[in-house]
Amino acid sequence: xxxxxxxxxxxxxxxxxxxxxxxxxxxxxxxxxxxxxxxxxxxxxxxxxxxxxxxxxxxxxxxxxxxxxxxxxxxxxxxxxxxxxxxxxxxxxxxxxxxxxxxxxxxxxxxxxx
Amino acid sequence: xxxxxxxxxxxxxxxxxxxxxxxxxxxxxxxxxxxxxxxxxxxxxxxxxxxxxxxxxxxxxxxxxxxxxxxxxxxxxxxxxxxxxxxxxxxxxxxxxxxxxxxxxxxxxxxxx
Numbered sequence: 001x002x003x004x005x006x007x008x009x010x011x012x013x014x015x016x017x018x019x020x021x022x023x024x025x026x027x028x029x030x031x032x033x034x035x036x037x038x039x040x041x042x043x044x045x046x047x048x049x050x051x052x053x054x055x056x057x058x059x060x061x062x063x064x065x066x067x068x069x070x071x072x073x074x075x076x077x078x079x080x081x082x083x084x085x086x087x088x089x090x091x092x093x094x095x096x097x098x099x100x101x102x103x104x105x106x107x108x109x110x111x112x113x114x
Numbered sequence: 115x116x117x118x119x120x121x122x123x124x125x126x127x128x129x130x131x132x133x134x135x136x137x138x139x140x141x142x143x144x145x146x147x148x149x150x151x152x153x154x155x156x157x158x159x160x161x162x163x164x165x166x167x168x169x170x171x172x173x174x175x176x177x178x179x180x181x182x183x184x185x186x187x188x189x190x191x192x193x194x195x196x197x198x199x200x201x202x203x204x205x206x207x208x209x210x211x212x213x214x215x216x217x218x219x220x221x222x223x224x225x226x227x
Contacts, residue, residue, distance in 0.1 A: 043221050089156050099162040099171070101162065101170055104157050
């Protein structure tokens with residue numbers, strides 16, 4: 001049962017353009033959503049998050065949008081830079097048995113072309 | 115501020131053996147979570163420790179166990195290793211404050227032969 005899905009395994013974007021990464025979820029109990037970036041041989045690095053009471057959160061070049069009715073969130077990166085090339089994971093937080101459990105999607109590999 | 119650290123970086127074991135992985139949480143964080151990341155997949159929640167007690171567990175068998183120490187560092191123990199246990203094991207720390215943001219270490223790559 002894949003509660004968080006990233007349907008695009010890969011995405012290629014020209015440097016300077018906008019990168020849009022998408023994520024869908026099925027569990028309406030999720031109340032906090034996060035995006036992480038992962039380089040090879042490193043752990044995931046936290047990028048940006050959004051609470052379910054908001055529909056947008058912005059931090060520099062990164063903006064996350066949340067559409068609760070569609071159970072969809074997206075990460076916008078603008079302008080895209082070569083250092084943004086990495087695997088991006090979306091994650092959703094669900095309180096289960098008191099635990100702060102993150103449920104991850106499968107990841108999208110973003111490649112920024114010069 | 116010290117980030118999350120994990121040891122060892124890589125480990126090779128054979129089926130049936132036992133393994134212990136270690137994690138030091140980020141300074142000031144009191145909660146540690148462990149995740150397993152298989153190749154090509156997102157991390158999967160194993161369990162979480164808060165104040166030295168397990169307070170949540172994912173869909174992993176009892177041969178996966180853990181500890182949290184008074185300094186908030188943690189261990190993941192896996193008994194009777196199976197080939198499918200080969201994965202990247204990630205530790206994440208957080209401060210229980212309602213924001214639910216977890217900060218990850220670099221991981222331990224476990225190979226079971």
